[in-house]
Amino acid sequence: MITFFRKFFQSKIGIGVTLAFLGLIALAFASSDVANTGMFGSVTGGDRVAVVGDRRIATSDLQTAANNALQQERAENPTLTMEAFVEQGGLDQVLDQLISRYSVAEFGRSLGLRASDRLVDSEITSIPAFQGLDGNFSAETFRAVLRQRNLNENVVREDFATGLYARQLVMPLGYGAQLPESFNRRYAQLINDTRRGSAAAIPAGAFAPQGAPSQQQLQEYYEANRASYIRPERRVLRYVTFDIDAVGNLPPITQQQIARRYERDSSVYAASEQRSFTQLVVPTQAAAQAVIDEVEGGVSLEASARSKGLSTIALTDLERDALTSEASAAVAQAGFSGAEGAVVGPARGELGWYVLRVDDVTQISGRTLAQASDSIREELLAEQRTLALNELTERLEDELADGRSLSEAADELGLEIQTTRPLTADGAIYGTPERAAQELQQVVGFAFEMAEGDPELAEIVPGQQFMLFEVSDVTPSAAAPLAEIREQVTLAWRRDRGMAAAAAAAARIVERVREGSSLAEAVAAEDVDLPAPEPLELNRRQLAESGQLSRASLLFFSMAEDSVKRVRLDQANVWYVMKLDEISSAELAENDPVLTGTQRQLGQAASEEYLAQFLAAAERSFDVETNAAAVDAVRASLTGAGQ
Structure with missing residues (x-):
């Protein structure tokens, strides 16, 4: 329920506290590919x-945090680029979060808090990126990752x-x-709560200008x-796919090879x-x-087992070796x-003493070399082709x-290179509802990390298709030229002008x-x-359960009785004037379970509020200076401006 009240309000903690709890570098190691050596940008850390x-x-702290935030956003929006992230204010938000993080840390130091070397060691050893093949912390892996990221161990330890x-x-506060x-x-x-009143829609279309904007108006709006x-x-990709057929004709399997395999697997034949x-095991x-x-006296094995609270199991089509492995020799x-x-036993096995009833005996005839030759030939041929395919892919x-080119490799394989239409990072064909071919979906994400013109090999179907x-072509993320989207921008200009006029009309209506x-x-x-x-009657519980929340309905449930307010709904291109006439609510019993749930949610909300207030107070306790020129340099480095 508290979530309902706070639906359109974001806590000040969020990523800021995440960055405080973890080191910036720890968060990077925890959330990104350690092989991504470009994560930390190119502006000098001094x-x-x-x-x-x-x-x-x-500056390196800001770049690292910005890259981390972008990776987190891409989990929800895979096509988001750094240019768009920065343009939409992401870098400024990250800087604010960093200032909060360092304010809290400095406040802790001023109180005499310390982070011992052993505690820092514990944090470092818990990072999966620093673990070896055995799943334990590896000092060698740790140092290798730091070299890969061009990081100094002292810097990493200080960050943790x-x-x-x-x-x-922060953690004890809540x-x-x-x-x-x-x-x-x-x-x-x-x-x-049940609320009754009325609502008037003030659509932007009723006020939108009909004529075209001037060039200056349109340019300023754009x-x-x-x-x-x-x-x-x-990005445009050039590619070829190949499978086992790419190895061509191989030497025929000889009779000598068949004979050797028959001899090696003689027990099979x-x-x-x-x-x-x-x-039954007892x-x-x-x-x-x-x-x-009991069985020899006429009782079935199953009945004897049941009388003792036990049960039998069936073992089907076992050879001697299999039974030896499962029980004992x-x-x-x-x-x-x-x-x-026959019923045989007792015999000692892995689980105790065994009693067996022989239910079926099947004699399987052996196969001569001549009889097994065809199947052995197919087996050897499949192995030969798989080996040849592995050798081919390793060589390629x-x-x-x-430095070999894609064209040269395709010519050797006798394949024609396919070229995609421009793709976005989520595998969609740009400007259409279509998606790239299924085999491309597996590589398109990696393709957006590759350098242009550097071919790579990928396994599409393990061991079968590559x-x-x-x-071949990269179109960077950027705002579309006005000339290409004039009609779209004109429509948006009309809409915004209409929404501004509708806002003024809504204000006049509220005043009347x-x-x-x-x-x-x-x-x-x-x-x-x-x-x-139109008349309006809404029940808070029913509205929350329906999930059909809007800014208008939220406003309606935050108003005082006999009041009038206006609210903007951008997606619908409309303003609403809401008039609340009556509020009615039912009394709750002393033991109503709703009270317990609300108490828990209120406690969580209070905890978040305490944290937010503490972060703000810690920040106010220090002088904070921002270097605008350095921030702009980071902004240019992240977006590639001036390159």
Whole structure:
């Protein structure tokens, strides 16, 4: 329910506290591919973007945090580029979060908190990126990863320590947070609120200008809203796919090869015997013998087992070796010595003492070399082709690394290179609802990390199908030129002008209602034809359960009785004027389960509020200076501006 109240409000903690709990570098190692050596940008780390008290925030810190934030956003929006992220204010938000993080850490230091070397070691050893093949921390892997990232161990340790300072301060603040019982009951009662009133829609279309904007108006609007027209990065791929057929004709399998394989696997082709059993296992030899005596006296093995609270199991089509492996050599000896229908045992096995009934005996004839030759030939041929395909892919991979072109490799394979239409990072064909071919979906993400013109080899179907591919053309993410989207921008300009005029009309209507007019009269007083107000009756619980929340419905449940307000709904291109006439709510019993749930959610909300207030107070306790020139340098480095 508290989520319902706070639906359109974001806590100040969020990523900021995540960055405080973890080191910036720890977060990078935890959330990104350690092979991505470009994560940390190219501005020298000695430049400062801000100073918090006596602590400098380096440009490399800001770049690292921005890259981390972008990777997190890409989990929801795979086509988001750094250019779009920065254009939409992402870098500024990350800088604010960094300042909060360092403020908390400096506040902790001022209180005498410390992060010992052993505690930092514990944090480092918990990072999966630093673990070896055995799953344990590897100092060699740790140092190799640092070299790969061009990081100094002292810098990494200091970063982890900063996160630990912040964690020691922030984490205890929210423990056990509770609000008074009166708050709890009041909020719980709000769940069953029913509100009655009316709503008037003020559509932008009723006020939108009909004529075209001037070139200056359109250009100014475009410049002010460039972030809305950013196109994602597009890449064109050239590729070929190949499979086992690429190895061509191979030397024929010889009779000598067949004979050697027949000799090696002679046990496979020899005559054999398979048996099926009903098995019972008991703890002692005496108990097993008692079961055998009962069976010999006319009781079935299953009935004897049931009388002792036990059950039998069926073993089907086993050879002697299989039974030996499953039970023991003694059990197998007993099982394969008895005639069909006999009960054998007791014999000692892995789980205890075994009693077996021989249910079926099947004799399997052996196969001569002549009889097995065809199947052996197919087996050897499949192995030969698989080996040849593996050797081919290994050779191609080495040659591509040494500079061989995709065209040369395709010519050798006798394949025609395919070229895609421009693709986005999520595998879509740009500008269409279509998606790239299925085999390309597996490589398109990696293709957006590749350099242009550097071919790579990928395995599409393990051991069966492979792809050679390269990026042949890259169109960077950027705002679309105005000339190409003039009609789209013109429509948006009209919409925004209409929304601005609708906002003014909504304000006039609100004022008339406050002066004593009815909502219907206030709407009718406008110079344009507007829809008549509609009656509104909403129950908070039903609305929350339906999931059909909007800014208008949220406003309706935050208003005081007998009040009028306006709200903007951008997606619908409309303003609403909401008039609330009556609020009714049911009383709750003392033991109503809603009270418990609300108390828990209020405690969580209070915890978040305490954290947010603490972060703000810690930040205010230090002088904070921002170096705009250094921030702009990071911005240019991340977006490639000026390159």
